[in-house]
Amino acid sequence: MPATLLIPLYRDEVAPRFDLAGEALLVHLDADGAELSRSSVLLAHASSEELCRIALEEKVRVVICNGIDDEFWQYLRWKRIEVIDNVMGPVDEAIARFRADALRPGDILFHRSDA
Amino acid sequence: MGNGPGCDAAPRTSSPDAGRPVSSPSARHNAQRRNRCFVSTQQTGPAAPHSIRSRAGSPARHGAPPPHVSGISPLPVDLAAMLDALPVGVALLDIDCSIRLMNRALETLTGFTTAEVRGIPCRHALRASICLYRCPLRRPLTTASGVTVATASGAHYDMIDDGELPPAQEGDILNRHRRRIPVRMSMSPLRDADGRVVGWLHAVEDLTLVRELEEKTAKGEAFGPLVGRSVAMERVFQALPAVAQNDGPLLVTGETGTGKDTLAEAVHKASSRAREPFVKASLSSLPEFLAESELFGHRKGAFPGAEENKPGRFRLAQGGTLYLTEIGDLPLSIQGRLLAFLDEGVIYPVGATDPVACDVRLVVATNRDPEQLVAEGRLREDLFRRLSAVRLHLPPLRDRGEDIEFLLNHFMGHFAARMKKTVRGCSGKALRTLLDYPFPGNVRELRNIAEYAVTLCHGETVMPAHLPAYLFQAKAEARRAERERRTGRVAGAFGQPGSPDASDTTGDAQASPGDGGEHLARTSVSDLERRLIADALQRTGNRRGEAAELLGWGRSTLWRKMKQYGMC
Structure with missing residues (x-):
C-alpha cells in the first residue's frame, strides 16, 4: 500500500521534538515500499498544530518523530495516522528501517562506538 | 580524569590545544585543581568501594564499568551512586555533548536509562525546549576570546568560559511518556587535571511543584466553579474531595448567595455519580400536595387532574444526586417521607401502594441555622440528625476577608473577557467602597456588582461612578x-x-454581643x-x-x- 511519511527534521536528524521542528520531510513510498519522491516543507515557525495540519492535508499515513506531546500523539492517532515516536537518529537511517519494516517506537539509530 | 569509556573527562580527541599552555580562563582554575576530585573508570583493584557501589551504579545499569571519583576518601567513590543521591537530575556529557551518565532522578524525569541513551547527543535524550535553538554549549565560532577546541567528531565549538555560561535557564522537557515537564537547567564545565574543559555537567531541576504552587497562588483554591483563597474557604476546599466521595446525605448551610447550589453541583460532579443526573428541586413556593407530587411523583388518578403517571424528582435523579434547595421550607409531612427514604431507600409516589426503590444521593441546603429551625419546630429533629452526619457550611462573604478583592478581580476578569473589554481593576475609592459594603447578597451580589461595573466602565479602571448607587x-x-x-x-x-x-464603660465600648x-x-x-x-x-x-x-x-x-x- 502506498504511503506518505512525515518526519520533523533537525539538520539531517529526526528532530528531537515535534513541536520545535522548523522543517519537515515528506517521503512518498509506493506499494512495495520503494521511495518515489521526497519533499521538504519549511515552516514559518515551529508548531505542532501546523505539522498536524500538513499531515492531514498531505494524507500522511505515518509520522516518524522523537519527542511529541501526548495531546498531538493522541490527535494523530485519532485521525488514523500511525505515529512512531521516540525515534532518535539520522533521518535516512529511519527511512531505511521503516522501508525494511524494522522501525519501532523508541529505536535509537545513532552509531555509538562505545555505548 | 581517566581515559576510559565511562564518564571520562580526558579528551579522546587530538585536540589542537592538547599539550599547549591553556588560556587565562582555564589557568584561573589551575590554582584550584589540586584540591579537586577526579573521575576515573579504571577499576581500583581489591580495594574497590563495595559499600558505595552496592547502592547503585552497577555495570549492568549503565552498560559500562561504573566510573569512580578519587581524592575525597582513601578509596575511590562510585560516581553513579553519588549522583543518584542527589535530588535533582544530573547528566554528565562529553565534549561533544553526548550523554555519558545520567543519575536516577534524571532517568525518572526523562524516562530513559543511561544504558539506552549513552553516547547519543543530549538534545535527543533530554529534549529540552532550549536544546535546539538556545543551547548554551553550541555557539558559532565568532568570539575572539576563549579557546577553540576540536572535538572527536571534528566539529568546532567556541569554548565557553565559566563566566559566560548563563546561570540557569528555564524551559521544559518532553519525556519518553510524552509528558511535558517544566524544568530549570544549568550547565557547568568539567575540567581535567590541566584545567581543560573536557565535558559538561548538566543539572535539570523539576519545577512541576513550583509551577503548580504558583498557579494555585495566582488563581486561589478552587473546587469546580467555586473559587477563593481565604482561610475560611480553604477549610471548605480541603473537606470537599472527601465529602464528594462519601455517598451519604449532605447538608449544606450558608447565607443566601454564598454558593450552596454551586457547591452541591460541584460535589455531584466530583462524586462517583458524576455521570448520572443532577436534579435540583426548589419546592418552597409550592403548596404541600404539589410539592409532594413534584418530589415523589404520582400515579394516574391519584388526585383530580393527575391524568398521567409522573415520575417525580426522585426518580428523575435515579443513580445521581437530588438537591433540595431549602429544607426548612418543606412541610413536615414531606420531611417525614424524606426520612423514610433515607432509612429504607424507597419512596412512595402519591397514590401508589407499592414502594419504589431509589438509588439517589440526597443533598439538602438551608440558608438558616438548622438548629434554630429544629427549635422552632420547622425541621424534624430526626431528619436533621440524619442529614447532619456530613455538613458543610459556606461562610458569608463578609467573613471571607481577602476573598472580596480576589473574587472581584476574578469576576471582573470574567466579564471583561466576555464583553471584550480591557477592564483591569478598581480605583482606590471604588475598592474601598466595596470593601466597606457588607454584601448581604454575598458572592452572587458581588458577581452582579462586577458585571454592572464592567458594563458601565469603558476604560481600564472601574471608578465609583461605575458602581451601583x-x-x-x-x-x-x-x-x-x-x-x-x-x-x-x-x-x-x-x-x-x-x-x-454607666460605670461599665469598658464593656460598652467593646459593644459585646x-x-x-x-x-x-x-x-x-x-x-x-x-x-x-x-x-x-x-x-x-x-x-x-x-x-x-x-x-x-x-x-x-x-x-x-x-x-x-x-x-x-
Whole structure:
C-alpha cells in the first residue's frame, strides 16, 4: 500500500521534538515500499498544530518523530495516522528501517562506538 | 580524569590545544585543581568501594564499568551512586555533548536509562525546549576570546568560559511518556587535571511543584466553579474531595448567595455519580400536595387532574444526586417521607401502594441555622440528625476577608473577557467602597456588582461612578447607624434609663454581643434591606424577578424577605 511519511527534521536528524521542528520531510513510498519522491516543507515557525495540519492535508499515513506531546500523539492517532515516536537518529537511517519494516517506537539509530 | 569509556573527562580527541599552555580562563582554575576530585573508570583493584557501589551504579545499569571519583576518601567513590543521591537530575556529557551518565532522578524525569541513551547527543535524550535553538554549549565560532577546541567528531565549538555560561535557564522537557515537564537547567564545565574543559555537567531541576504552587497562588483554591483563597474557604476546599466521595446525605448551610447550589453541583460532579443526573428541586413556593407530587411523583388518578403517571424528582435523579434547595421550607409531612427514604431507600409516589426503590444521593441546603429551625419546630429533629452526619457550611462573604478583592478581580476578569473589554481593576475609592459594603447578597451580589461595573466602565479602571448607587446609600446608612450607635453609647455612659451600667464603660465600648449596639446594628441592617427591596422594586416597575436580579438574590430569597418585612 502506498504511503506518505512525515518526519520533523533537525539538520539531517529526526528532530528531537515535534513541536520545535522548523522543517519537515515528506517521503512518498509506493506499494512495495520503494521511495518515489521526497519533499521538504519549511515552516514559518515551529508548531505542532501546523505539522498536524500538513499531515492531514498531505494524507500522511505515518509520522516518524522523537519527542511529541501526548495531546498531538493522541490527535494523530485519532485521525488514523500511525505515529512512531521516540525515534532518535539520522533521518535516512529511519527511512531505511521503516522501508525494511524494522522501525519501532523508541529505536535509537545513532552509531555509538562505545555505548 | 581517566581515559576510559565511562564518564571520562580526558579528551579522546587530538585536540589542537592538547599539550599547549591553556588560556587565562582555564589557568584561573589551575590554582584550584589540586584540591579537586577526579573521575576515573579504571577499576581500583581489591580495594574497590563495595559499600558505595552496592547502592547503585552497577555495570549492568549503565552498560559500562561504573566510573569512580578519587581524592575525597582513601578509596575511590562510585560516581553513579553519588549522583543518584542527589535530588535533582544530573547528566554528565562529553565534549561533544553526548550523554555519558545520567543519575536516577534524571532517568525518572526523562524516562530513559543511561544504558539506552549513552553516547547519543543530549538534545535527543533530554529534549529540552532550549536544546535546539538556545543551547548554551553550541555557539558559532565568532568570539575572539576563549579557546577553540576540536572535538572527536571534528566539529568546532567556541569554548565557553565559566563566566559566560548563563546561570540557569528555564524551559521544559518532553519525556519518553510524552509528558511535558517544566524544568530549570544549568550547565557547568568539567575540567581535567590541566584545567581543560573536557565535558559538561548538566543539572535539570523539576519545577512541576513550583509551577503548580504558583498557579494555585495566582488563581486561589478552587473546587469546580467555586473559587477563593481565604482561610475560611480553604477549610471548605480541603473537606470537599472527601465529602464528594462519601455517598451519604449532605447538608449544606450558608447565607443566601454564598454558593450552596454551586457547591452541591460541584460535589455531584466530583462524586462517583458524576455521570448520572443532577436534579435540583426548589419546592418552597409550592403548596404541600404539589410539592409532594413534584418530589415523589404520582400515579394516574391519584388526585383530580393527575391524568398521567409522573415520575417525580426522585426518580428523575435515579443513580445521581437530588438537591433540595431549602429544607426548612418543606412541610413536615414531606420531611417525614424524606426520612423514610433515607432509612429504607424507597419512596412512595402519591397514590401508589407499592414502594419504589431509589438509588439517589440526597443533598439538602438551608440558608438558616438548622438548629434554630429544629427549635422552632420547622425541621424534624430526626431528619436533621440524619442529614447532619456530613455538613458543610459556606461562610458569608463578609467573613471571607481577602476573598472580596480576589473574587472581584476574578469576576471582573470574567466579564471583561466576555464583553471584550480591557477592564483591569478598581480605583482606590471604588475598592474601598466595596470593601466597606457588607454584601448581604454575598458572592452572587458581588458577581452582579462586577458585571454592572464592567458594563458601565469603558476604560481600564472601574471608578465609583461605575458602581451601583445603592452601595453609596448603604454606606451612608451604615455611617448613620454608626453615629446613632455612638450617640447611644454616650447617652448610656451618662446613666440614661435603660442603658447599660454607666460605670461599665469598658464593656460598652467593646459593644459585646447582645448589647444595645448590636441590636441597633441588626435593626439598621433590616431597615437597610427593606429600603433596598423597596428601591429595587421601584426601579424595576415592581417586577420581582428583575428586582431579585438587581439585588443579587434569588427570587425565593426576595419573596421570603418581602414576607418577613410584611411587604407582600
